[in-house]
Amino acid sequence: MMAHFNPVTPELVADLKRVLSDKQVKTDEEYLTAYQTDEEGNSYYFHKPEVVVFPETTEQVADVVKLANQYLVPLTPRAAGSGVACGAIPVYHGIVVELERMNKVLTFDADNMYAVCQTGVRTSDLQEMARQHHLLYAGDPSSAESCQIGGNVANNAGGNKAVKYGTTRNQLYSLKVVTPTGEIVTAGARLQKSSTGLCLEQLFAGSEGTLGIITEVTVKLRPLPPYRFNVVCVFKSDEEAFALPNKILKAGIDPTSIEFMDNEALVMTTKFLSMPMPHVDEGADYVIVTVETFSQDDADRKMEQLCDLAEANGAVDVLDADERIWKLRKQFAEAARDVDKMFQTEDFVVPLDQIAAMTAQIPELREKYDLYCVTVAHIGDGNIHVLPLNAKGLSPEAWFEKIKAFHADLFPRVYALGGKMSGEHGIGYKKLEEFAKCTPAAELHVIKAIKKALDPNNIMNPGKLVDMTGDFVAD
Ligand SMILES: Cc1cc2nc3c(=O)[nH]c(=O)nc-3n(C[C@H](O)[C@H](O)[C@H](O)COP(=O)(O)OP(=O)(O)OC[C@H]3O[C@@H](n4cnc5c(N)ncnc54)[C@H](O)[C@@H]3O)c2cc1C
Structure with missing residues (x-):
């Protein structure tokens, strides 16, 4: 790497201990090794930090950022490290800012339906707190048991309720952010509308830690629909399965989620969980539809409408499913990891009417690059996760090169159909080159101009999203 950052010196470590405390600054090898990666399993991407800090307040985060500027040392914000784009890997070493100790819900106002959370609140804890008050926090990545609200905002996480409620950015009222030069900014407000200046909270959301460190998040809560059903529509043909979401949406069924698992994903995950499911051994795909409503009559009517639609569109069976179906869907990544710890997660997103055109190209790509792939999709959002597995046991570097060639072929096809390379996981370090x-x-010029204006020293998560160092120059 060519970037000219300074190494972390004993003087900087002493200054960090002065603004934090001894216990909040770690240089021990066990910490440096633990923070060399996030969810990434391919050692080719690993980079160790030189120091890991654990701030507990917004002011401490600001002090750390000011020191990083003073010493010209890069910073990598980190939440739970469940990201799959290498966003929390410190590719230029320097300081990892681990935010897990900022984990308090500061305000929970059930009457006015909002909560103010420190950045490190675990997503499932907020979901559960809302549920106890008969409310819903609608952000719902499959990793909710481990990831944090701040990490979700930074990546604009999607997940399983995005069809109805949108992604994390749609759950936000406001953010408290420490900018790359150490100022503390409140972006947004607890308002239903605003036409007052730039929408900064939405700029920070999805910026992957490159424009500042989020320290507080004020989220919307919603009424919790008391009636819910899950239906599994079983298909023998991908084309018929992919045509269903548009029809469900057009029919006004208003589903909370529409998910897809292909047969290879079903075989892998049912085996991993030792949980046999109907029609899997007959080569079937599943489209899983969840509907939540406020009356039993509405639920019954929508269930009937959905079954009719699925059958009319080629479903060979429609099953009234219980929550086991969500265990299957959510454990899919663990099942993949069990097969191959270096598995790659593609995350492209296309318009709903282009899902079939895009996925029809995958068999050709699989053959061309000799890849074994399984596919799941947030199909109601057009967001497809094709997972190439390193089934042939290639070395980390050879696997990296194979995926690079695959991406160079895959992404232009996605963009040609009006799509983008990431629906929810972000660009991170992993797709920096392809993004450019x-x-x-x-x-790209606008993105770089914003980054340069906010982060003149390029210390805030450098090497992610856009390259500002000249290390990588797009042609
Ligand atoms: C099993 C599994 C299932 C998953 N399912 C989904 C899913 O359904 N939908 C989905 O969208 N994602 C999913 N993911 C990916 C991942 O969980 C999400 O991207 C999540 O939002 C990352 O949160 P985190 O707390 O782990 O953040 P991290 O991985 O620690 O960080 C993610 C990025 O945000 C930055 N960052 C973290 N905290 C802050 C902060 N406070 N301020 C500024 N920047 C910050 C980091 O630098 C990094 O670039 C899944 C991952 C796994 C392992």
Whole structure:
């Protein structure tokens, strides 16, 4: 790497201990090794930090950021490290800012339906707190048991309720952010509308820690629908399965989620969980639809409507499913990891009417690059996760090269159909190069201009999303 950052010195470590405390600053090898990666399993991407800090307040985060500027040392914000784009890997070493100790819900106002959370609140804890008050926090990545609200905002996480409620950015009222130069900014407000200046909270959401460190998040809560059903529509043909979401949405059924698992994903996950499911051994795909409503009559009517629609569109069976179906869907990544710890997660997103056109190209790509792939999809959002597995046991570097060639072929096809390379996981370090190649020059220029204006020393998560160092130059 060519970037000219300074190494972490004993003087900087002493200054960090002065603004934090001894216990909040770690240089021991066990910490440096633990923070060399996030969810990434391919050692080719690993980079160790030189120091890991554990701030407990917004002011402490600001002090750390000011020191990083003073010493010209890069910073990598980190929440739970469940990201799959290498976003929390400190590719230029320096300081990892681990936010897990900022884990308190500061305000929970059930009457006015909002909560103010420190960045490190675990997503499932907020979901559970809302449930206890008969409310819903609608952000719902499959990793909710481990990931944090701040990490979800930074990546604009999607997940399983995005069809109805949108992604994490749609759950936000406001954010408290420490900018790359150490100022503390409140972006947004607890308002139903605002036409007052730039929408900064939405700029920070999805910026992957490159524009600042989020320290507080004020989220919307919603009424919790008391009636819910899950239906599994069983298909023998991918094309018929992929045509269903648009029809469900057009029929006004208003589903909370529409998920897809192909047969290979079903075989892998049912085996991992030792949980046999109907029609899996007959080569079937599943489209899983969840509907939540406020009356039993509405639920019954929608269930009937959905069954009719699925059958009319080629489903060979429609099953009234219980929560086991969500165990199957949510454990899919663990099942993949059990087969191959270096598995790659593609995350492209296409318009709903282009899902079939895009996925029809996958068999050709699989053959061309000699890849074994399984597919799941947030199909109601057009967001497809194709997972190439390193079934042939290639070395980390050879696997990296194979995926690079695969991406160079895959992403132009996605963009040609009006899609983008990431629906929810972000660009991180992993797709930096492809992002620069696929993004029009004028758009890239705007992104870089914003980054440069906010982060003149390029210390905030450098090497992610856009390259500002000149290490990588797109053609
Ligand atoms: C089993 C599994 C299932 C998953 N399912 C989904 C899913 O359904 N939908 C989905 O969208 N994702 C999913 N993911 C990916 C991942 O969980 C999400 O991207 C999640 O939002 C990351 O949160 P985190 O707390 O782990 O953040 P991290 O991985 O620690 O960080 C993610 C990024 O955000 C930055 N960051 C973290 N905290 C802050 C902060 N406070 N301020 C500024 N920047 C920050 C980091 O630098 C990094 O770039 C899944 C991952 C796994 C392992």
